[in-house]
Amino acid sequence: MFIPSFGYGRRSFLVNAPARFFVAVLVAAALWAARAHADGVKSRTAAIRIVAIGDSLTAGLGLREQDTFTVRLDAALRARGHNVTVVNAGVSGDTTAGGRTRLAWTIAGSGAEKTDAVILELGANDGLRGLDPGATFANLDDILTRLGRRKIPVLLTGMLAPPNLGRDYARQFREIYIRLAQKHDVVFYPFFLAGVAADPKLNQNDAKHPNADGVKVIVRRILPAVEKLLKRVSGRGES
Template identity: 60%
Template sequence: MEFLFRVVLRYGAVLLLVNAIIGDAMAAPVRILALGDSLTAGFGLKAEEAFPARLEAALRAEGRDVRVINAGVSGDTTAGGLARLGWALAEKPDLAIVELGANDGLRGLDPQLMRANLDAILKRLKQDRIGVLLAGMLAPANYGPAYQAEFKTAFARLASDHDVVFYPFFLDGIAGDARLNLADGLHPAAKGVDVIVQRILPSVRTLLDRRARPEKKP
């Protein structure tokens, strides 16, 4: 009888430990990696005014337990984002927002090369089972309509090919509006970031809901 009592106590302790571990894992915030360029990094802004910080604040205000990781690097092209992806994934994200391409467009880089870089990024994220929101970008008008069309189409096709959440234009609602941008006319001011966050929020909610939805059995 004493032996049985000890066994029960031992297994009871093990179960309590397992439940504690599972509980901690379930309580951990959803980690969203914001992989981007200066538009994500928050060029010219305070850290708390940058897109990742403002998005996290908006989601937490809705009662969502999330942490948005700022993996934006000013000046980065899609090639730069791809080169440092492994380093960024050391943050062990659950989800990712990919905002790259603006500098490819500003430099007039080949849209096919940009597409190949983004394709490689999305493949790696899929391999690691990380849900993705792909944010599109538009090319400057000075490169002509053919370049603009190829550039814009690349994002939509990638989103379709990889079946990821797609937000067509990251700067929607603020591009060209001097009141919402810094003096350079290229980077959002704090008010501009808030507009971006409010417009992209429905797509981010979709991303979060996709993660919460149980996978269908084959």
């Protein structure tokens, strides 16, 4: 008796098995490509997270939150079209030794909380206390070395020592930052308080910390250096 075959027999299944396998591979590949594309889009659109590690100048001592350096810098960068988040990791009274101690947990994080770049603003309190420039250099050197190992781009901001400590100390202190910038090939902004220091109109009553107008000047002047830092973040992502 003739029994018609509708393609569901054992022979038909074996013949079509390679085709089914090929289709399954194509589907899996398409799904993988779609997921990879989505992850790539997400990584390109995620905000660049800049962590500002510093002392009271970064923390914003005596200022309203909206007038602090990190908030003002965040707003200025976004106004120029940069998708960024600037994190305030300033601790009032901190020295380079303190920053060195807390570095690991300050930059810890993953995913959306990862650290893409660092602005390193430390040393003012070392200078005010007349600490050994060699120790200040060693602390900052260690911080930059550890950030370098993690391939985190850095903007190093310099600081000047008070003039009452003498010319020799002032020279040694200034050279700390120059030497470190050259050694670690980081973006360098020579003096964080440039255009603000010693100007009564731009400082609080203590003559040490910038007021709201002073912070505006700092942000405006440092902005090109921060944008240079962002280029290094983008370059790292392309490599």
